[in-house]
Structures are given as structure tokens and as C-alpha cells.
Amino acid sequence: MNWQPCDQRYEKLTYRRCGNSGIQLPALSLGLWHNFGNITPFSVQRDLLRTAFDSGITHFDLANNYGPPDGEAERNFGEHFLRDWKPYRDELIISTKAGYGMWPGPYGDHGSRKYLIASLDQSLQRMHLDYVDIFYHHRPDPDTPLEETMSALDHIVRSGKALYVGVSNYPAELADRAFSMLKEMGTPCLIEQPKYSMFERWIEGGLTDVLRKHKVGCIAFCPLASGLLTNRYINGIPADSRAAHDPRFLKPGAITPEVLSKVIKLNALAEERGQKLSQMALAWVLRDPVVTSALIGASKPEQILENVQCLQAGPFTQEELDRIDQILAE
Numbered sequence: 297m298n299w300q301p302c303d304q305r306y307e308k309l310t311y312r313r314c315g316n317s318g319i320q321l322p323a324l325s326l327g328l329w330h331n332f333g334n335i336t337p338f339s340v341q342r343d344l345l346r347t348a349f350d351s352g353i354t355h356f357d358l359a360n361n362y363g364p365p366d367g368e369a370e371r372n373f374g375e376h377f378l379r380d381w382k383p384y385r386d387e388l389i390i391s392t393k394a395g396y397g398m399w400p401g402p403y404g405d406h407g408s409r410k411y412l413i414a415s416l417d418q419s420l421q422r423m424h425l426d427y428v429d430i431f432y433h434h435r436p437d438p439d440t441p442l443e444e445t446m447s448a449l450d451h452i453v454r455s456g457k458a459l460y461v462g463v464s465n466y467p468a469e470l471a472d473r474a475f476s477m478l479k480e481m482g483t484p485c486l487i488e489q490p491k492y493s494m495f496e497r498w499i500e501g502g503l504t505d506v507l508r509k510h511k512v513g514c515i516a517f518c519p520l521a522s523g524l525l526t527n528r529y530i531n532g533i534p535a536d537s538r539a540a541h542d543p544r545f546l547k548p549g550a551i552t553p554e555v556l557s558k559v560i561k562l563n564a565l566a567e568e569r570g571q572k573l574s575q576m577a578l579a580w581v582l583r584d585p586v587v588t589s590a591l592i593g594a595s596k597p598e599q600i601l602e603n604v605q606c607l608q609a610g611p612f613t614q615e616e617l618d619r620i621d622q623i624l625a626e
């Protein structure tokens with residue numbers, strides 16, 4: 297029998313308007329960067345996606361190079377899509393990106409019109425989709441004129457292969473120019489996707505002002521610092537954790553005594569607030585309405601269930617925010 301999602305799925309999460317667009321995104325979105333490649337059983341991937349949707353998460357984020365190997369997360373998502381998701385396509389916001397190396401030669405990387413359009417065509421094929429909801433340029437390309445990259449995004453929307461466009465990892469000044477160009481072309485930027493967590497606060501130094509000025513939404517990636525901002529590593533490195541079993545990006549060496557000391561203090565503050573550290577870290581990212589959604593990863597369905605409760609402890613007091621700043625500055 298076909299899978300039936302939970303009838304109460306829209307009663308569990310809040311939805312936040314993305315900039316001044318017509319789109320609302322769930323406060324939490326699920327990214328497929330890890331745990332959707334060839335090292336994760338298909339049944340685990342299926343359970344993660346189903347749990348997310350049953351919890352009210354309507355947005356799944358991919359990129360051409362998510363795996364391993366490159367392209368595998370989109371291929372797997374495409375298989376899940378055919379089995380579970382096709383009847384629910386209009387309830388989903390599916391995004392993908394291009395900007396990192398995907399195929400050999402000079403046309404499989406960076407920000408040219410040639411690369412972006414070809415890459416999206418490949419992504420759509422892998423995912424068995426006619427269109428994506430959001431297509432991103434994944435990272436700035438200093439060697440391609442910004443006009444070329446932005447006009448490729450505009451073209452992609454006009455060709456019907458994406459409904460909206462976004463940029464990722466663009467610093468404030470570049471984002472400012474990109475947003476103005478896209479607006480002039482008639483394809484306003486829906487969203488920027490930057491890295492943002494208690495441990496990575498660069499967006500507060502200018503980008504959030506640019507987002508507010510242009511009324512562009514923001515989806516914060518790695519809000520849990522890939523698992524550091526949870527109780528995962530407080531008593532060592534568990535064998536099933538990312539740092540142990542898939543240390544492509546989160547290396548065990550990143551879990552230093554200094555980091556752990558902050559995590560332990562933040563964990564105590566979270567307990568005082570009556571929540572888990574993971575939940576407090578997500579609520580903290582969402583404390584500013586300029587952040588539309590926190591883009592989490594998960595290796596277990598229970599993590600998603602825990603994370604979707606992140607706003608239940610209520611807003612932070614100024615004293616709590618000051619204490620967090622103090623701990624982070626130590």
C-alpha cells in the first residue's frame with residue numbers, strides 16, 4: 297500500500313514568510329547534504345524524509361554535488377520521489393544548486409550560464425522533476441561577471457525550470473548587487489542561503505542588513521554546526537556520529553576542549569530553559585525574523601522529532617541572550 301502522510305502534519309510547525317514573497321517556509325527545513333548518499337541505507341533515507349514531512353517540514357534542500365558520490369543525493373531523492381512524493385509535489389518546496397565542480401573540463405564548475413543551465417537540466421533528470429521550486433547559485437564566482445550568472449538565473453525562471461532563485465554564500469556587498477540586478481531583470485531573489493549558527497555569526501556583520509533592505513528571505517545552513525551544537529559530543533565521539541562515520545567535513549579534530557567547554561555551558565543554559573541544546577541552538581538562529589528557516593540535517597528520525605519542538609520553550613530573555621554571547625566570547 298502507498299505511504300500515507302500524517303493528517304495533522306500542518307499543526308506541528310510554524311511557517312514564516314520568506315522576505316516579501318508569497319512563499320512561506322517551515323521554521324525548519326531538511327537538507328540532504330549528508331545521509332542521502334551511497335553510505336546510508338535507502339530505508340533510513342526514506343524514514344528521514346517521511347518523518348520530516350509528517351512533522352510539517354515541507355522544504356527539502358539539495359545540490360548537484362550532494363552525495364557521496366556527487367549527484368547521488370539527487371538520484372536517491374528522485375527514487376524516493378517516485379515512490380512516496382509524487383502525489384504531494386504541490387505541497388513541497390524542493391531546491392537545488394550549482395556552483396561547485398560537477399564534471400570534468402571548463403564547463404562543469406563555477407558560475408557561467410553554460411554550467412548553471414546544463415547542471416539544472418541534469419538535476420531535474422536525476423530527481424525526476426519537471427521543475428524545482430528554488431534554484432541557487434551555490435557560491436560566488438569571482439571570474440564570471442555577476443551579470444552573466446544573474447541573467448542565467450533569470451533565464452532559468454523564465455524557462456519554467458525553477459519557480460524562484462536564490463544565492464548561497466554570497467557576502468553582503470555582492471548580495472546587494474546581485475539582488476538589485478535580479479530585481480531589475482524582473483526575477484527578484486527569493487532567498488539567500490548562508491552558514492549561520494552560534495559558532496558562525498558572519499552574517500550579522502552586514503548581510504542581514506542587506507537582506508532586510510531588499511526584503512529577501514534567509515535560510516541558515518548548519519544551524520547546529522553539523523552536530524557540535526547538540527549533546528552529541530559531550531561524552532566523546534559516538535561511533536554513529538558524523539565526526540566518526542563521515543568525517544568529510546566535520547573532522548574529529550574540530551571537537552577541541554575549547555569548543556566542548558562552550559558546548560557544555562550552552563547545554564546547561566538550555567537545560568535551564570527546559571529544552572535540549574539542539575533546540576536552543578535552532579531557536580537562537582530563528583530569534584531574528586530575517587531568518588526564515590533553519591536548514592538542518594539529520595541522521596535519525598528522532599533528531600527531527602526533537603528539533604521540530606525547538607520553538608516550544610518560548611522566546612529568549614535579554615539576559616539569556618547576553619549569557620549566550622558571554623559563553624561564545626570566552
Ligand SMILES: NC(=O)c1ccc[n+]([C@@H]2O[C@H](COP(=O)([O-])OP(=O)(O)OC[C@H]3O[C@@H](n4cnc5c(N)ncnc54)[C@H](OP(=O)(O)O)[C@@H]3O)[C@@H](O)[C@H]2O)c1
Pocket residue numbers: 326327328329330357358434464465489516517518519520521522523524526527528536537538539574591592593594595596598599600602603
Ligand atoms: N549552501 C551551502 O554551501 C551549504 C553547505 C553545507 C550545508 N548546506 C545545507 O545545510 C543542510 C544542513 O547541514 P548540516 O547537516 O551540517 O546541518 P546541522 O543541522 O548543523 O547538522 C546536522 C547534524 O547534527 C546532528 N543532529 C541533528 N539533530 C540532532 C539532535 N537533535 N541531537 C543530536 N544531534 C543532532 C546530526 O549529526 P549525526 O550524523 O552525528 O547524528 C545531523 O546530521 C545540508 O543538508 C544542506 O542542505 C548548505
